[in-house]
Amino acid sequence: MALGLHRRSGHQPRLTTRQEHERQQRRRSSFIAAASTFVVLVAVAVFIPRMPRWDRVKKSFFDVNQMRDSFPRLIDAFWLDVKIFVWTTPAIFIAALLIALARNSRSPALFPVRMLAAAYTDVMRGVPVILWIYLVGFGVPGLGLERPFNSPLLWGSVALGMTYSGYVAEVFRAGIDSVHESQRAAARSLGLSSAQTMRHVVLPQAIRRVVPPLLNDMVSLQKDVALVSLIGPIEILRQAGIDKAKFANFTPFVVAALIFLSVTIPLTRLTDYLWHRERRRTSGTRVAA
Amino acid sequence: MTTLAASRATGAPKVSLRSVTKSFGTNTVLRDLSLDVATGEVVSLIGASGSGKTTLLRCVNLLEQIDDGVVLLDGDEISAIGLDPNPVRRRVGIVFQSFNLFPHMSVARNITLALTKVLGLENDAATQRATELLTRFGLADKAGAFPDQLSGGQQQRVAIIRALAMQPEVLLLDEITSALDPELVGEVLDVVRELKGSGITLLIATHEMAFAREISDRVCFLHAGSVAEIGSPSQVFGAPRDERTQQFLRRVRSN
Known part of the structure; x- marks a missing residue:
């Protein structure tokens, strides 16, 4: 003592x-x-x-040999998911930004544009993603388009882009609305036009604030890419289904899940970190208890 | 007083409000208000909160549209329906109570943004103008800083510089010291003192009575959206004629 x-x-x-x-x-x-x-x-x-059936479950879901065998094929197939993700993401951001700007327009002449943009986000967000993929992915090639414009891969990606741009547009809109009117007043009082004010003053602040929710949507998109497999393209989920049927073993699904996690977990952690930082920056001192 | 006499000789007042009425819903903020401000004149607007000081200023650079009456700048009607407000705003600057600097831009960029985008200056010329003004007002070392790294007084000085850089003919100051800690008020008012006599027309909404008395050519007491009394500082503060002015000054002085 x-x-x-x-x-x-x-x-x-x-x-x-x-x-x-x-x-x-x-x-x-x-x-x-x-x-x-x-x-x-x-x-x-x-x-x-x-548990009474653990042996069987272990064999059909966690078979190490099966893992080794399926892994290279699944990684190959996952590459297609990555590609779909990479080409839809920029398209989504651009479309969503345009929709959000359309919804935030203030001129009376642009009323129809505002209405269309609102209708678009409502319709896109109101129907399950998978239904859009079926409708667009089977419907549009059914018009009798020539190669390569009849590819389900193309139209499946378009369907994903359509739905996600609806969600992301709402995120951008919330960001734009969150910028205080006094910022607009300051910019306009210096003689900047309404478009210049949006471009130089409002949008840079808005986008910075919505980076975390945007990343959130990207994590979702990263997983929903697998839904495109339902109309044909052999990406990782489809490949896992093929392997499962061939070997009568569910292990490929577990491997596919692990491959998804290896991408989504870092992305989710990064999102959390950015949320946290934004909260600390904007929400004041924490109460003691 | 010489500037006042000179501008009266040239004719039209710099800024003129004639029978201006402005309502927000059922709340009438400006009521048949008339006020002439001569070129180079410094006019302070005093009055209780809600008497219409801020709204009056915002009507002069068209951040608000008036419901009735006319606003003239150099004799030209600027309150006309459908008029492009941007050329007017280039000539009439405003500084806000809450600074309203752009938080995502450096001090220098806050100042040069409108110089390049509105006046079409080259980057070099804009930066040079910003540097000159920052140096003149003792902020040269803050050019690269961001607004949240500055004190309130420094931010407000930058906001004044941002408006001045556009070389406006009229500068509207909207309670620019109301959001500041008492010890920071002086440095901001010093900037305004330096502007007096430079030829710029100043219209100042303020709660700083001593400052209004010191700097103004004329003081205008607003009550319920109208001009209740206007005159020289010594008259309005020393021998107010209107009963409402007397009451207001008594209330302010008893604090």
């Missing part, structure tokens, strides 16, 4: 009673968190193998 007291006063700045109390609280919290995590993990490790 005496020794402890001596050491504390000798090597560290002396803590006040409150700081000492808070340090103990912190230690207590981390101990409880560690203990409860340990209990849960042990329970999972002990009880799941004791």
Whole structure:
């Protein structure tokens, strides 16, 4: 006891009673968190193998040899998902920005444009993505278009782009609305036109604020790309289905899930980090308790 | 006073409001208001909150559209329906109570944006003009800083410089010290003191009575959207004729 007291006063700045109390609280919290995590993990490790059919599930979902065999094919197929993602994303952002600007126009002459833009976002967001993919992906090539314009891959991507631009447009619109009117007043009072004000003053601030929700939508898009497989293209989900049928084993689906996670988790973490930073920047000092 | 006499000789007032009425819904903010401001004159608007000071200023650079009456700039009607407001705004600058700097741009860019986009200056010329003004007002070292790195007083000085850089003929100051800590008010008012006599016409809405008395050629007391009394600072502050002015000044002085 005496020794402890001596050491504390000798090597560290002396803590006040409150700081000492808070340090103990912190230690207590981390101990409880560690203990409860340990209990849960042990329970999972002990009880799941004791389920009556665990052997079968293990064999049909977590077959290591099957994993090794399927992995290269699935990675190859995943490349198509990446490509669809890469070419739809810029198209979505451009279309969404134009729609958001149309909805934010103020001139009375542009009323029809505002109405169309509002209708577009309503219709695109009001129907499940998968239905748009079926309708556009089968419907448009059904018009009898020539190659390459009859490709389900093309029209599936278009359907994805259409729906997502509806969602992303709403994100941009919220960002534009969040910029205070006094910023517009300042810009207009300097003689900038309404378009110049939007371009140089409103949009740069709006876009900065909506980066986290935009990334959120990109994470969703990254997964929904797999829906295009339902109208034909052999991407990762489709390839996993083929492997599953061929080997009568569900392991390829688990591998596909892991491949998706390897992309979506970093993206999600980044989004969270940016949210957090934006919150800290804009929401003031945190209350104590 | 010499500037005042000179401009009266040339004829039309710089800014003129004639029977201006402005309502927001059922709330009438300006009521049949008339006011003439001569070239180079400094006029302070005083009055209680809600008496119409801010709205009056915003009607002069067309951030608000008036409901009735006319607003003239050098004798030309600028309140005409369908008139392009941008050429007017180039000649009439405004500084806001809450600074309204663009937070995503450096101090220098805040100043040069309108110089390049509205006046069509080359980047070099715009930067040079910004640097000269920043130097003149003691902010040369802040050119690269962002607004949130500056004190309120510094931000407001930048906002004044941003408006001045456009070389406006009229500058409207809308309670520019009301959002500042007391110890920062002086540095902002110093900038305004320096502008007096430079030929620019100043229309100042303010709660700083001592400052209004010191800097103004004329002081205008607004009550419920109309000019209740207007005259020289010594008359309005020293011997107010209107009962409402007397009441207002008593209330302000008792604080």
